[in-house]
Amino acid sequence: MNIWDPTHECISRDELEQLQLERLQATINRVHKNVVHYRKKFNELGIIPEDIVSLEDLSKLPLTSKDDINCNYPYGMFAVPLREVVRIHSSSGTGSKPMVAGYTKNDIRIWSNLVARFMTAASVTRDDLVQVAFHYGLFTGAFGLHYGAETIGASVIPMGTGNTERQIMIMQDYKSTVLVSTPSYALELAYRMEHLGINPKSLSLKVGLFGGEPWSENMRSEIEQGLAINATDNYGLSEIIGPGIAGECSCKKGLHIYEDAFLPEIIDPDTGKVLPTGTEGELVITTLTKEAFPLIRYRTRDITSLNYKPCDCGRTLVRMKRISGRSDDMLIIRGVNVYPSQIEEAVYGAAQGEAPYQILVERIGAMDSMEVIIEVTDKIFSLELQKQRSFLESVKKRINTITGIHAYVKLVEAKSIPRQDGKIKKVLDKRHI
Amino acid sequence: MLRIKNINTYYGQVHALKNVSLHLAEGEIVTLIGANGAGKTTLLNSLSGIVPPKSGQILFNDTEINHLEAHKIVRLGVSQVPEGRQVFKPLSVEDNLELGAYLNYRVKDGKAQSKKYMGMVYDLFPILRQRRKQLAGTLSGGEQQMLAIGRALMAKPRLLLLDEPSMGLAPMIVQEILKVIADLSREKKTTLLLVEQNARAALKIAHRGYVLETGRLILEGTADELLENKDVQRAYLGRDKKEIWER
Numbered sequence: 001m002n003i004w005d006p007t008h009e010c011i012s013r014d015e016l017e018q019l020q021l022e023r024l025q026a027t028i029n030r031v032h033k034n035v036v037h038y039r040k041k042f043n044e045l046g047i048i049p050e051d052i053v054s055l056e057d058l059s060k061l062p063l064t065s066k067d068d069i070n071c072n073y074p075y076g077m078f079a080v081p082l083r084e085v086v087r088i089h090s091s092s093g094t095g096s097k098p099m100v101a102g103y104t105k106n107d108i109r110i111w112s113n114l115v116a117r118f119m120t121a122a123s124v125t126r127d128d129l130v131q132v133a134f135h136y137g138l139f140t141g142a143f144g145l146h147y148g149a150e151t152i153g154a155s156v157i158p159m160g161t162g163n164t165e166r167q168i169m170i171m172q173d174y175k176s177t178v179l180v181s182t183p184s185y186a187l188e189l190a191y192r193m194e195h196l197g198i199n200p201k202s203l204s205l206k207v208g209l210f211g212g213e214p215w216s217e218n219m220r221s222e223i224e225q226g227l228a229i230n231a232t233d234n235y236g237l238s239e240i241i242g243p244g245i246a247g248e249c250s251c252k253k254g255l256h257i258y259e260d261a262f263l264p265e266i267i268d269p270d271t272g273k274v275l276p277t278g279t280e281g282e283l284v285i286t287t288l289t290k291e292a293f294p295l296i297r298y299r300t301r302d303i304t305s306l307n308y309k310p311c312d313c314g315r316t317l318v319r320m321k322r323i324s325g326r327s328d329d330m331l332i333i334r335g336v337n338v339y340p341s342q343i344e345e346a347v348y349g350a351a352q353g354e355a356p357y358q359i360l361v362e363r364i365g366a367m368d369s370m371e372v373i374i375e376v377t378d379k380i381f382s383l384e385l386q387k388q389r390s391f392l393e394s395v396k397k398r399i400n401t402i403t404g405i406h407a408y409v410k411l412v413e414a415k416s417i418p419r420q421d422g423k424i425k426k427v428l429d430k431r432h433i
Numbered sequence: 434m435l436r437i438k439n440i441n442t443y444y445g446q447v448h449a450l451k452n453v454s455l456h457l458a459e460g461e462i463v464t465l466i467g468a469n470g471a472g473k474t475t476l477l478n479s480l481s482g483i484v485p486p487k488s489g490q491i492l493f494n495d496t497e498i499n500h501l502e503a504h505k506i507v508r509l510g511v512s513q514v515p516e517g518r519q520v521f522k523p524l525s526v527e528d529n530l531e532l533g534a535y536l537n538y539r540v541k542d543g544k545a546q547s548k549k550y551m552g553m554v555y556d557l558f559p560i561l562r563q564r565r566k567q568l569a570g571t572l573s574g575g576e577q578q579m580l581a582i583g584r585a586l587m588a589k590p591r592l593l594l595l596d597e598p599s600m601g602l603a604p605m606i607v608q609e610i611l612k613v614i615a616d617l618s619r620e621k622k623t624t625l626l627l628v629e630q631n632a633r634a635a636l637k638i639a640h641r642g643y644v645l646e647t648g649r650l651i652l653e654g655t656a657d658e659l660l661e662n663k664d665v666q667r668a669y670l671g672r673d674k675k676e677i678w679e680r
Contacts, residue, residue: 018436022454022653029649049649050452053439084663106658289654291662
């Protein structure tokens with residue numbers, strides 16, 4: 001059986017709930033003591049830690065949003081002094097400032113073991129060669145999978161992103177057996193191999209672990225055919241821990257949430273009320289083991305539903321459905337989280353005032369592309385050609401600084417972007433996933 | 434085997450345990466870490482029925498024991514080794530042990546059973562066999578601690594509660610006692626809840642641990658995790674020499 005931690009992954013519901021309650025109470029005691037933000041929020045609602053006597057009481061506690069994290073930028077939500085933090089990662093916030101996540105030594109170890117769970121479920125063993133085609137840096141993806149693979153004892157090829165032909169060369173020569181990337185990049189690899197006339201069956205590749213962006217069953221079968229592998233899904237969120245919140249088992253009927261470390265709830269994104277089991281809604285997560293950056297009822301903004309029925313694989317942990325959408329306007333471009341508000345900030349900043357614009361997202365081949373179309377305003381029109389060009393450059397640069405991705409920027413005639421009821425649809429997402 | 438949910442214990446007006454939830458699996462060694470006055474001993478006393486909790490639930494092998502009297506809890510298989518040993522000093526070692534087996538005197542062939550258990554205790558602590566006729570008050574601190582543990586074992590507990598077994602003892606003796614405790618779990622499959630000032634030593638033999646702070650549990654984790662935790666290190670493990678040098 002491919003189970004990394006049977007004690008926790010196959011725990012009975014009864015024992016799990018006891019463990020969750022203990023860890024929840026300990027976490028609440030810690031954040032109440034160490035994090036000003038939570039103490040203030042609890043006080044406003046007149047809640048003391050002793051009010052939480054069951055898992056159901058969780059719903060008495062306030063929800064935590066990205067805005068809360070932004071207000072406490074950068075380290076305000078940490079529950080330990082900074083010198084106990086051994087790692088810092090970050091991901092996009094809604095504004096120009098990112099969200100910062102810290103890890104203690106224990107956090108890193110727990111994280112590695114959580115990732116090892118879904119890697120093991122995907123049949124990765126110590127005999128495997130894992131090619132990590134995620135970007136190494138502030139993003140959590142690459143490091144999470146890297147540590148997970150090392151914990152299992154597999155060999156890691158820390159490839160990073162880009163340079164598709166070199167990826168393929170290494171895949172062929174080093175005989176990688178496992179691919180870690182975004183699903184769209186896996187497709188890109190498949191297309192490129194077809195173009196180069198490489199038979200995927202000639203590779204040693206057998207498994208792909210894909211995450212970082214939403215994908216579909218259609219994409220899965222396309223990847224599985226194009227690369228001749230078994231493609232599995234996993235779920236993570238930088239603020240919470242990175243990859244390792246949930247992962248698919250061999251049944252591929254939903255992703256098991258590692259409930260001994262994360263307590264999931266489904267809420268109505270509009271009212272914030274907890275929805276009955278099985279209903280679709282926004283996923284809310286409370287961390288149960290995190291030391292440096294614990295989160296109480298964090299709104300993931302991802303839409304899914306939970307299934308508590310036992311799974312054929314033997315794991316007792318709840319399964320979440322593939323993410324079906326977002327309850328905010330965040331875009332995921334090539335695995336990077338981008339908020340329209342960030343783009344607006346870049347455009348208005350460069351234009352030194354409001355300028356009508358539209359964000360156009362498309363999928364060209366397998367890869368996402370983002371184009372920002374700006375209407376010429378009088379102010380921009382009056383500029384010389386040279387200055388117009390430098391204006392475009394500066395928008396591009398600002399977008400890249402804030403979001404970390406490259407966007408195409410072009411100017412169009414005034415009033416040429418179609419309007420509905422006099423308003424421009426600011427985001428036009430033409431992707432079919 | 435043991436499952437505690439939300440117990441609250443008071444000493445008069447003092448709220449000593451606040452919503453404590455904790456569990457022990459069969460055969461586990463779990464240690465409670467915390468400063469003086471955090472509520473560690475109170476937790477043991479609440480378990481054994483000496484200071485019953487005001488609210489909450491204690492399940493021992495699915496039996497609710499939070500309303501039971503102390504002697505009934507012993508009968509179910511929970512024995513406590515009290516802080517400061519509390520042996521009966523004017524009695525001999527053997528008599529002390531027999532008192533630990535008072536439950537057996539009500540049953541048929543109880544006497545034979547007590548003999549058997551006593552033999553087991555003497556095998557664990559051979560020094561007690563040598564001293565069996567001696568008055569408990571004349572034993573050294575370490576020997577008294579062994580006797581206190583032996584006395585608790587005479588009731589053949591399934592869960593043993595140990596309160597500060599290393600208190601006031603020489604490091605060599607502490608090593609010996611902790612080794613016996615580890616053996617009890619490994620060989621006799623006794624489940625152990627261990628309260629220890631010497632957190633480092635306790636975490637070395639424990640599987641898991643909980644950290645208590647002013648009556649509240651603030652951390653649960655494996656022994657390795659707690660050893661790595663900076664809060665635990667700073668508050669309960671003492672500074673390493675190296676760290677002092679660096680300052």
